[in-house]
């Protein structure tokens with residue numbers, strides 16, 4: 348796969364004690380040139396970017412730290428820049444409309460290579476919104492995690508969890524790996540990843556939903572059986588990875 352090499356000045360040195368163990372997926376919506384200017388101004392950037400025609404560019408060498416994750420948490424680890432490779436996908440709809448097949452194919456090729464090279468565990472293939480749920484939405488609801496899992500990238504529950512657990516929603520989210528300091532943000536991040544069809548994409552609906560989220564969370568288990576079941580399925584699947 349041809350990879351265009353860019354000379355990107357924003358990176359850090361890897362700590363030899365911190366092994367590469369996460370793959371973080373992002374998306375951005377600004378036109379690429381404009382977006383590159385913005386990243387440059389902010390002093391950030393990914394390791395790789397894939398445009399919507401499937402062209403891959405490399406900003407930062409894998410042996411260096413790229414500034415893509417920011418404040419982040421996953422399964423007890425913080426500051427995921429130090430232990431991750433970051434891939435940005437250009438998506439003019441900001442991940443609200445399907446990613447083109449040619450872009451996903453390029454992503455699968457690149458991600459598969461990285462996962463094999465560093466033995467990245469499937470539960471550590473995450474979206475930016477999974478590791479920073481109160482700050483980030485990307486790669487948003489259109490990123491096809493189920494299809495990706497079928498193609499060997501990340502995890503998707505195939506089985507229904509057998510026993511109905513009486514654990515709280517917050518406990519299940521925590522077991523999966525989320526930072527639950529803001530429970531509603533964590534729940535919405537979970538839904539963007541595992542139940543994207545249930546997440547409203549326009550901001551008015553999100554605001555409305557977030558306003559009602561404490562009530563919404565309280566109802567889970569009684570009225571929202573599908574969400575509760577999915578939480579349990581994923582929690583069981585991710586617990587088995589330990």
Ligand SMILES: [Zn+2]
Nearest residue numbers: 373374475485
């Ligand atoms: Zn991001």
